[in-house]
Amino acid sequence: xxxxxxxxxxxxxxxxxxxxxxxxxxxxxxxxxxxxxxxxxxxxxxxxxxxxxxxxxxxxxxxxxxxxxxxxxxxxxxxxxxxxxxxxxxxxxxxxxxxxxxxxxxxxxxxxxxxxxxxxxxxxxxxxxxxxxxxxxxxxxxxxxxxxxxxxxxxxxxxxxxxxxxxxxxxxxxxxxxxxxxxxxxxxxxxxxxxxxxxxxxxxxxxxxxxxxxxxxxxxxxxxxxxxxxxxxxxxxxxxxxxxxxxxxxxxxxxxxxxxxxxxxxxxxxxxxxxxxxxxxxxxxxxxxxxxxxxxxxxxxxxxxxxxxxxxxxxxxxxxxxxxxxxxxxxxxxxxxxxxxxxxxxxxxxxxxxxxxxxxxxxxxxxxxxxxxxxxxxxxxxxxxxxxxxxxxxxxxxxxxxxxxxxxxxxxxxxxxxxxxxxxxxxxxxxxxxxxxx
Amino acid sequence: xxxxxxxxxxxxxxxxxxxxxxxxxxxxxxxxxxxxxxxxxxxxxxxxxxxxxxxxxxxxxxxxxxxxxxxxxxxxxxxxxxxxxxxxxxxxxxxxxxxxxxxxxxxxxxxxxxxxxxxxxxxxxxxxxxxxxxxxxxxxxxxxxxxxxxxxxxxxxxxxxxxxxxxxxxxxxxxxxxxxxxxxxxxxxxxxxxxxxxxxxxxxxxxxxxxxxxxxxxxxxxxxxxxxxxxxxxxxxxxxxxxxxxxxxxxxxxxxxxxxxxxxxxxxxxxxxxxxxxxxxxxxxxxxxxxxxxxxxxxxxxxxxxxxxxxxxxxxxxxxxxxxxxxxxxxxxxxxxxxxxxxxxxxxxxxxxxxxxxxxxxxxxxxxxxxxxxxxxxxxxxxxxxxxxxxxxxxxxxxxxxxxxxxxxxxxxxxxxxxxxxxxxxxxxxxxxxxxxxxxxxxxxxxxxxxxxxxxxxxxxxxxxxxxxxxxxxxxxxxxxxxxxxxxxxxxxxxxxxxxxxxxxxxxxxxxxxxxxxxxxxxxxxxxxxxxxxxxxxxxxxxxxx
Numbered sequence: 001x002x003x004x005x006x007x008x009x010x011x012x013x014x015x016x017x018x019x020x021x022x023x024x025x026x027x028x029x030x031x032x033x034x035x036x037x038x039x040x041x042x043x044x045x046x047x048x049x050x051x052x053x054x055x056x057x058x059x060x061x062x063x064x065x066x067x068x069x070x071x072x073x074x075x076x077x078x079x080x081x082x083x084x085x086x087x088x089x090x091x092x093x094x095x096x097x098x099x100x101x102x103x104x105x106x107x108x109x110x111x112x113x114x115x116x117x118x119x120x121x122x123x124x125x126x127x128x129x130x131x132x133x134x135x136x137x138x139x140x141x142x143x144x145x146x147x148x149x150x151x152x153x154x155x156x157x158x159x160x161x162x163x164x165x166x167x168x169x170x171x172x173x174x175x176x177x178x179x180x181x182x183x184x185x186x187x188x189x190x191x192x193x194x195x196x197x198x199x200x201x202x203x204x205x206x207x208x209x210x211x212x213x214x215x216x217x218x219x220x221x222x223x224x225x226x227x228x229x230x231x232x233x234x235x236x237x238x239x240x241x242x243x244x245x246x247x248x249x250x251x252x253x254x255x256x257x258x259x260x261x262x263x264x265x266x267x268x269x270x271x272x273x274x275x276x277x278x279x280x281x282x283x284x285x286x287x288x289x290x291x292x293x294x295x296x297x298x299x300x301x302x303x304x305x306x307x308x309x310x311x312x313x314x315x316x317x318x319x320x321x322x323x324x325x326x327x328x329x330x331x332x333x334x335x336x337x338x339x340x341x342x343x344x345x346x347x348x349x350x351x352x353x354x355x356x357x358x359x360x361x362x363x364x365x366x367x368x369x370x371x372x373x374x375x376x377x378x379x380x381x382x383x384x385x386x387x388x389x390x391x392x393x394x395x396x397x398x399x400x401x402x403x404x405x406x407x408x409x410x411x412x413x414x415x416x417x418x419x420x421x422x423x424x425x426x427x428x429x430x431x432x433x434x435x436x437x438x
Numbered sequence: 439x440x441x442x443x444x445x446x447x448x449x450x451x452x453x454x455x456x457x458x459x460x461x462x463x464x465x466x467x468x469x470x471x472x473x474x475x476x477x478x479x480x481x482x483x484x485x486x487x488x489x490x491x492x493x494x495x496x497x498x499x500x501x502x503x504x505x506x507x508x509x510x511x512x513x514x515x516x517x518x519x520x521x522x523x524x525x526x527x528x529x530x531x532x533x534x535x536x537x538x539x540x541x542x543x544x545x546x547x548x549x550x551x552x553x554x555x556x557x558x559x560x561x562x563x564x565x566x567x568x569x570x571x572x573x574x575x576x577x578x579x580x581x582x583x584x585x586x587x588x589x590x591x592x593x594x595x596x597x598x599x600x601x602x603x604x605x606x607x608x609x610x611x612x613x614x615x616x617x618x619x620x621x622x623x624x625x626x627x628x629x630x631x632x633x634x635x636x637x638x639x640x641x642x643x644x645x646x647x648x649x650x651x652x653x654x655x656x657x658x659x660x661x662x663x664x665x666x667x668x669x670x671x672x673x674x675x676x677x678x679x680x681x682x683x684x685x686x687x688x689x690x691x692x693x694x695x696x697x698x699x700x701x702x703x704x705x706x707x708x709x710x711x712x713x714x715x716x717x718x719x720x721x722x723x724x725x726x727x728x729x730x731x732x733x734x735x736x737x738x739x740x741x742x743x744x745x746x747x748x749x750x751x752x753x754x755x756x757x758x759x760x761x762x763x764x765x766x767x768x769x770x771x772x773x774x775x776x777x778x779x780x781x782x783x784x785x786x787x788x789x790x791x792x793x794x795x796x797x798x799x800x801x802x803x804x805x806x807x808x809x810x811x812x813x814x815x816x817x818x819x820x821x822x823x824x825x826x827x828x829x830x831x832x833x834x835x836x837x838x839x840x841x842x843x844x845x846x847x848x849x850x851x852x853x854x855x856x857x858x859x860x861x862x863x864x865x866x867x868x869x870x871x872x873x874x875x876x877x878x879x880x881x882x883x884x885x886x887x888x889x890x891x892x893x894x895x896x897x898x899x900x901x902x903x904x905x906x907x908x909x910x911x912x913x914x915x916x917x918x919x920x921x922x923x924x925x926x927x928x929x930x931x932x933x934x935x936x937x938x939x940x941x942x943x944x945x946x947x948x949x950x951x952x953x954x955x956x957x958x959x960x961x962x963x964x965x966x967x968x969x970x971x972x973x974x975x976x977x978x979x980x981x982x983x984x
Binding site (some may be wrong): 048050052053056170181209210211212214215216217219220221223224230231232244247248251252254255256257260261264273276278279281282284285381383384385389391 | 482510552554555556557560561564646650653654690693694697700701704798801806807808810811812813818819820822828830831832833902903904906907908912944947948951952953956
């Protein structure tokens with residue numbers, strides 16, 4: 001009895017202390033001044049739903065980059081804090097989550113989105129609340145927002161060089177433009193069709209084909225491609241087929257006996273990550289155009305891959321192009337914040353233009369006045385280990401062009417976010433900023 | 439006799455060669471080494487040169503090395519830089535030295551690096567190997583060699599083929615070589631009679647090259663002038679073209695029919711489990727697709743368990759998938775659905791919840807990435823009937839499998855006690871209960887049967903599409919469509935509906951494109967249901983009116 005009493009007496013002060021600590025920490029949480037000790041960075045990638053397959057990796061990449069920056073001492077003397085939200089592959093939810101990140105969490109910048117439709121859904125919100133979004137995926141162009149920085153490839157940094165390679169190096173004469181039926185393939189193919197025609201390819205040598213999302217029955221289309229390609233002229237398929245539909249497509253090509261030597265397929269959406277989960281046998285020799293390959297042999301890239309493996313604790317995980325885009329984007333943002341000395345969106349947006357950061361593949365990326373970056377273009381052949389063997393690359397970096405020069409309506413449009421133009425869609429003929437926002 | 443003369447010829451030639459080459463022999467050996475070095479480390483253009491040089495060394499190992507390179511079996515040992523040929527066995531590579539042919543031990547995949555190839559090199563290799571293989575013992579190898587060489591004919595190729603034709607015994611190989619020469623004969627530098635004869639002979643070939651050649655002969659240039667100047671030859675070519683095109687159309691109709699049947703088979707497989715749960719029991723099971731997904735993942739797990747026997751693992755996956763999906767199905771029925779009988783809306787929402795739950799579970803266990811399910815060799819490639827018609831094996835097997843599943847299911851329903859009870863409960867639940875049939879247990883078994891069939895369908899799907907958490911969603915709408923179109927509660931209706939929709943879709947696709955074809959089919963079904971709300975084969979009798 002006595003002992004117990006004694007014990008509880010002894011315990012009391014300790015308990016009090018604990019309570020105090022909890023109370024204090026609660027107070028600290030409620031105190032806005034204390035919250036400003038960190039700079040918040042929003043990570044807006046789908047962790048569930050159809051796009052989780054691609055976007056989860058980018059979330060991890062961002063966490064790794066933020067972690068690394070914190071180890072270096074953070075930014076402006078403060079630690080960075082990642083705010084991860086899950087828009088669940090649901091396009092309207094992207095807009096809601098963006099609003100939440102900007103108004104509730106007050107993040108300094110957002111890194112996120114994959115599909116064009118998710119970006120388009122974020123645009124009105126990010127422009128209204130004047131945030132900063134880094135968009136890491138190759139896309140169709142025809143857009144430049146004051147609040148978005150496009151670190152993925154514009155069509156002239158991926159599609160056009162790819163077609164040039166096929167035309168000049170592989171002497172391709174007939175073209176199949178195959179894509180999934182949505183905005184990115186439609187716009188890219190429109191640009192490519194105009195480009196091919198400008199290069200003197202007759203209309204009868206261009207076949208355009210669209211399929212629904214997740215299309216899995218490719219029998220007739222592959223048979224058509226085979227027929228189209230056996231007319232005696234060298235044929236290639238330029239594929240903007242997206243996501244899951246790719247594997248059944250390549251499988252069917254293999255089964256129907258179409259090899260990369262007869263009819264090569266060049267893809268813009270098939271990267272290391274997509275190849276890592278599949279039987280690569282039917283894909284060997286087919287091509288992909290990107291701005292980064294995991295197989296590129298530079299010390300910077302080796303470092304990056306090692307860091308990634310250490311962070312994710314799995315030496316089998318691959319790196320890919322959008323990861324590099326986030327790597328460049330994040331580091332550019334860090335540099336710009338340091339340059340501006342603040343995270344104020346207007347100041348950072350201004351400071352970002354002209355910031356340079358080395359690519360993982362050699363060369364230097366530069367943020368251009370049109371909010372796109374300069375990148376090298378690489379073309380690789382798929383190997384059976386799911387990696388790419390670079391067969392061609394541009395000898396210097398290519399500047400991203402927001403508005404394609406090959407479409408008559410966008411030829412005259414210019415994006416330049418520096419004074420005096422300060423506009424994402426400036427018409428060089430009428431000398432007017434159209435005011436059309438997205 | 440032939441052998442002896444050949445030997446004599448070679449011997450005299452050999453003596454001559456040895457006499458000429460003795461001083462250079464050591465040199466040739468050194469060059470062989472150099473070439474191998476280039477293959478290992480050189481740039482792509484260097485490798486190109488090396489391949490041609492290697493073929494010309496005449497070294498007996500050359501063909502073996504080139505073939506290994508082409509097949510992706512040529513490696514460099516990381517430890518000592520030795521060039522080796524490796525074959526995988528139980529995830530270990532047994533190696534032989536490339537240059538000498540003596541065994542070089544066993545190594546892990548990590549200890550060797552593969553000699554990479556580009557398409558350009560592969561094309562060159564195929565041609566080079568073809569030339570070396572033209573006198574191979576196996577007729578099918580010779581045939582492949584001739585076909586590879588026929589793609590790009592130059593003086594040297596023609597000469598080699600001419601020589602081969604003299605000694606060739608095999609009918610198919612002869613035919614293939616003749617085709618090359620007949621095509622040559624149609625060129626305008628030959629006398630008219632030769633050309634006309636060639637066209638006459640070519641008419642009978644089902645060959646893409648012939649078709650292209652005939653097309654080229656009737657083509658006009660930019661000013662509207664015929665490229666082929668001789669009108670007789672041109673007219674003959676045009677006539678031949680019409681004939682060949684007729685056959686082409688015939689074959690492509692067969693091909694489209696096959697495509698339609700195979701798409702139909704996939705639809706039937708996906709829908710047939712649903713035909714039981716929805717058709718017979720009246721449960722709207724939104725998690726049906728996820729039960730298929732479980733079947734596909736079972737295939738993946740089976741392949742992980744027995745990585746060295748892919749074909750067997752796929753076959754064993756069929757019963758395994760049936761059991762797993764059936765168990766999950768019974769759990770769903772016992773845990774959720776049985777409380778919701780007669781309340782279709784609630785069932786729909788609850789099973790939709792279950793489907794999300796299953797998806798996320800799989801995502802957590804297997805990661806959101808697609809899993810790699812390999813296709814066994816006997817299921818890849820195609821049955822090549824001629825240049826115009828080939829049937830892919832995987833589709834062929836799935837069609838066969840679909841029919842087998844259908845027949846098996848029909849037998850179960852017709853000839854087993856469970857089948858009898860299922861039919862009884864479906865027709866009149868109260869009466870069946872009064873007759874002493876344990877309806878609750880029959881419900882669970884029926885749902886389990888339908889779910890198990892979904893799992894089996896998943897095994898088939900794993901061979902043609904991605905195995906990922908979203909696999910089921912892609913098929914759920916199609917499955918309901920087939921069941922509703924076929925007539926709720928009728929298995930034969932499901933079969934007919936599946937094949938009808940598959941074939942209709944494939945015949946529409948060339949005209950309308952894949953997106954519109956899908957829309958047309960959907961509109962057609964909606965209109966059809968307006969006219970015949972109970973589907974193609976409505977169930978008759980009062981009991982079905984509930």
